[in-house]
Amino acid sequence: MTKRFDLAIVGAGPAGSAAAWQAAQMGANVVILDKAAFPRDKPCGDGLTARAVSYLQKMGLTEELKKFHRVNGVHVYSPSEWTLSFPHRPGMPDYGLVVRRPVLDTLLLHHAAARGVEVRESAEVVGPTQDATGRVTGVTIKGGETIAADAVIAADGAYSPVKRALNLDSQYNGYSAIAIRAEMAANRPDSDMLEIYLQLLFQGDQLPGYAWIFPFGEGQINIGLGYINSYRKWQQINATAFLGEFMSTLPRDWDLPPIEHLKKNKLVRAWRLPMGFTAWPPWRPGVLFAGDALGAGKPVSGAGISKALESGLAAGECAVAALTNGGPDDFTNYENRMEAAWGREYKRGRMFHKLVGYPKVSEYGLKLLDNHTFRDRMLKTLYKKAESPSTS
Template identity: 70%
Template structure:
């Protein structure tokens, strides 16, 4: 006989852990499935913005997140250097952190478990269970086990098996970025900034993307780059080669490894990042999408952890509210919340995503950023919303 829960969460990353924690705190019986055994790594820039930190703090993890390497702002190289501080906002930290996904994801999942969530690691969800009316009623595992639930929250990543099993499409499916990164040793003093390099070129074209150097502390850093697929020749780019060129352009005093050394040590990780809502509407009867399964990352910056936490929080709360007051056929409350919180920002972001794919526009934009010495303008021009 299949087990039954109030809510089944596919994926134990930040979105899934936040969804499960909030749902369990509201009194729901919750189970989380993840195909990996934790700790496990995920390709990511590892940067926690102040907003991401605020969501983690609200889960009762202020002391735990404070153990990671703190950053107080960003340095932008375009190629001139200028600084952006994180703004002070009521009820929110004015700093961020850089945290390995092996560590922060384990902390979040453990916190969900401490709230009463049943966590099943090494349990791979391969698809949704759907009834005769087309409503999702649970998930099926790779072992063949079927688990029933009042609602399913799909937080199972960019290649979401739940979403694929439902054969869903979205008008925003084409919005994505390609990224590559590696953790490595660097020389020099420890810094407290997220370093972002806007001059990123391919065959003379300015790319819609950027490179980064995010300090992890202890002489280590997460270094990588990403670019949007709005650039018409994006499929011609060899990401590893481009990354090697970026590494060679960094200041010599950092003494970063050569690309062939990173390749030999298997430190390189590349991934596709869906953004701008690749599942819209963000729910179907019986199921809600969060994190990369939703395509929650910001266009064009690609910031994903804060949006994973935010979408997971909303999905967990809205799922419980709907199940309590109306049932699993209608999660309109979730769509309303997502649209209210991010709708205008993401509409602008998708437009910007397309616009900066034109090299002349991207190059002009960088020149304007260099010429206009105003932190607020620069922050909004880069990220469309300041440091949120």
């Protein structure tokens, strides 16, 4: 017998678990499915911005967040050194956190379960079920079991099986970044700062991207780098070797392991980050897309966790509201929410994504950032905007 739910959510990352929690808060009967058993690893920079922290606070996780490593700003190398603190914004934290994804994602999944969400781990969704009109009516799990639902939220990642099965495309498809990271011990004092390295060269070209070092505390760090695919030679880059080259520029007395050792022990993970709305509109009859399945990553910078949480919370709320007040054929409310929140920003971001793919443009932009007069003026404007009560 096929079990029926108000909402079936595919993928238990931050977007999926946030959507499940939000929908359950509103009284919906929700199931969340993921092909993995938790805790499971997920390649990521593991950094939470102040905005990501604020969403977790809104979900009632303030006490749990105290266990994670706090960071108070960003130390930037461009190649000159300068510091960017998190701005003071009304009702917002002025700090970020660093936490491993197995820990964060398991916390969020258990938080959704505590609200009554049915959790199905090791349940790989292979595609949606549809009625005669093409409306999504549930999902099929590997092995043949079907889950019926009034609506589905696809939060199933960059290679979304739901999106692929529906053969969906978007005018914005193709905007993405390639990232790689490794976690390791380092012989250096623990830091309360994220570190960003903007001078990233490949065959003499200044890349549209950056490298990072994020501290977990207790002598552990996440080192990685990412670059966007508008760079004409991006497919020529061996990401693992490139990461090794970057690590070789770091202080010897940190005693970092060689990249060969990290690779041999499967500590190096790479991933693709779609950005700028790779599923648009973000819904079809019976289904909404969130997180990487939506292409929620912030263009160019690649910030993903805060965007996953925001899109998941919005998808959960909008799905239940639409089902309550009209049915599963129209989720324009979700489209309007995402357009209002990110539309203008992502439109500019997609234009910038194309522009900085030219090494000369990236090189010029880096020179501007390295000019302290220009940089101070830019940061003053950004802080003033961030501190405005009208800023969301």
